[in-house]
Amino acid sequence: MRYIGCKNNLLSHIEAVTLNNCSREGVFYDLFAGTHSVAAHFKKLGFQIISNDLLYVAYVFGRALIQNNERPDFRQLTNLPETYSFNLFDGASNYFKTLNYLNQLEEVSDGFIFKNYCPGGNNEYKRQYLSNRNGKKIDAIRQKIEMWRQDILITESEYYILLLSLLEAVSKVTNISGTYAAYLKDWDTRTYKTLKLKPFFPILSDKEHVVYQEDANSLIEQIECNILYIDPPYNSRQYITNYHLLETIARYDNPHVYGKTGLRQYSEKEKSAYCSKSECLRAFAGLISQAKAKHIIVSYSSEGIMSEDEICYVLGLRGEKPEVIPIDYRRFKSNSNGKLKNKNIVQEYLFYVQTK
Numbered sequence: 001m002r003y004i005g006c007k008n009n010l011l012s013h014i015e016a017v018t019l020n021n022c023s024r025e026g027v028f029y030d031l032f033a034g035t036h037s038v039a040a041h042f043k044k045l046g047f048q049i050i051s052n053d054l055l056y057v058a059y060v061f062g063r064a065l066i067q068n069n070e071r072p073d074f075r076q077l078t079n080l081p082e083t084y085s086f087n088l089f090d091g092a093s094n095y096f097k098t099l100n101y102l103n104q105l106e107e108v109s110d111g112f113i114f115k116n117y118c119p120g121g122n123n124e125y126k127r128q129y130l131s132n133r134n135g136k137k138i139d140a141i142r143q144k145i146e147m148w149r150q151d152i153l154i155t156e157s158e159y160y161i162l163l164l165s166l167l168e169a170v171s172k173v174t175n176i177s178g179t180y181a182a183y184l185k186d187w188d189t190r191t192y193k194t195l196k197l198k199p200f201f202p203i204l205s206d207k208e209h210v211v212y213q214e215d216a217n218s219l220i221e222q223i224e225c226n227i228l229y230i231d232p233p234y235n236s237r238q239y240i241t242n243y244h245l246l247e248t249i250a251r252y253d254n255p256h257v258y259g260k261t262g263l264r265q266y267s268e269k270e271k272s273a274y275c276s277k278s279e280c281l282r283a284f285a286g287l288i289s290q291a292k293a294k295h296i297i298v299s300y301s302s303e304g305i306m307s308e309d310e311i312c313y314v315l316g317l318r319g320e321k322p323e324v325i326p327i328d329y330r331r332f333k334s335n336s337n338g339k340l341k342n343k344n345i346v347q348e349y350l351f352y353v354q355t356k
Contacts, residue, residue, distance in 0.1 A: 001171045002178060003035045004242060005231060007299060010348060011041045013327055014297065017352050018042070018227060022295045026226025029293065031216050036061045038229060043203045047227075052212040052219055054272060055239055057167060057250040062211035063160035068202040069209070072158045074098045077148065099165065099197045102141045111139020112254050116262050117245060125260050129183045129245055134173050134195045141166055141197070142252050157202075165197040167246055179242040182261055215269065217283055220290045228293035232274040232284065234304035239275075240266045280305045285314045295354055301329075302347035311351055319353040 007014065028047040030039040039051040043066060051062050074094040115121035118135035119128045145162045148154045175183050175191045212219055233239060240247065244264050248255060255264040273283035284306060296318065300311060308324065315322040329348040
């Protein structure tokens with residue numbers, strides 16, 4: 001999934017800093033987990049993971065990939081009467097039968113996503129985040145997943161795995177250039193594809209892992225860990241607005257939406273202080289001062305609100321002179337129709353300090 005700040009391309013660097021300075025004992029604590037790419041990487045390496053993010057859509061990723069240690073079997077669903085048509089896919093695993101069933105559901109014409117984010121819906125702006133067909137499919141699949149959960153026909157782990165499959169599928173057919181803050185004026189070629197759920201398998205582990213959806217500065221005092229990994233937002237754009245459509249699909253709470261882009265209303269608690277120039281440094285200093293960690297690793301961008309010197313000063317209050325590892329990172333800008341252009345190089349910093 002395309003997600004601002006995703007660290008897929010920096011995993012080898014984060015791993016090197018971690019393994020060069022820390023043992024694999026204790027907890028690896030990913031405090032701003034996003035799509036949980038870093039947490040998942042270190043779970044594969046054998047670490048015990050605690051992760052957190054303020055958005056519910058990120059919590060879904062964490063529950064599916066991090067906290068879950070079992071492969072889904074959907075046993076209760078596949079024991080239902082033949083009306084579910086699972087027998088059409090004999091020979092497939094229960095998981096694939098379930099996905100095939102959801103992919104074949106009849107489209108829903110009165111669902112929230114179709115009505116508010118497709119041009120054929122009844123919204124006054126005729127928003128075109130999704131084709132009419134894909135919007136109707138999303139509603140049908142999302143409603144069925146929720147019904148199964150309410151009827152206790154799927155486990156909590158299976159519920160989050162299905163939501164993850166849906167969210168990933170949505171990201172492949174949306175009419176956006178990068179985030180969901182706005183849709184494109186012309187239809188991107190990917191929007192002509194039919195939304196299709198694909199499997200995502202959890203990372204098996206014999207350790208217990210925990211995922212939270214809390215404010216980072218509130219949660220920091222409650223968790224002790226060996227390694228604290230911090231990857232806060234870099235700029236003033238709030239994630240709750242950048243990913244509002246995915247958040248609404250994940251919650252499926254029929255919120256009041258407004259404006260040309262159909263933003264959902266959100267509270268002050270859902271806003272990150274790390275996106276505010278006036279609050280960011282103070283929030284970061286408070287976070288670091290309260291951290292109960294032996295090792296602290298911070299990811300940040302040269303284009304971020306805080307400067308390299310400010311981050312080093314704050315980290316220096318907890319340990320000896322912090323180590324700074326600059327990494328050249330390719331950034332892409334998009335033009336008005338969403339096509340990538342102007343590839344350039346920015347600096348991504350990794351900061352490391354061992355606490356006193």
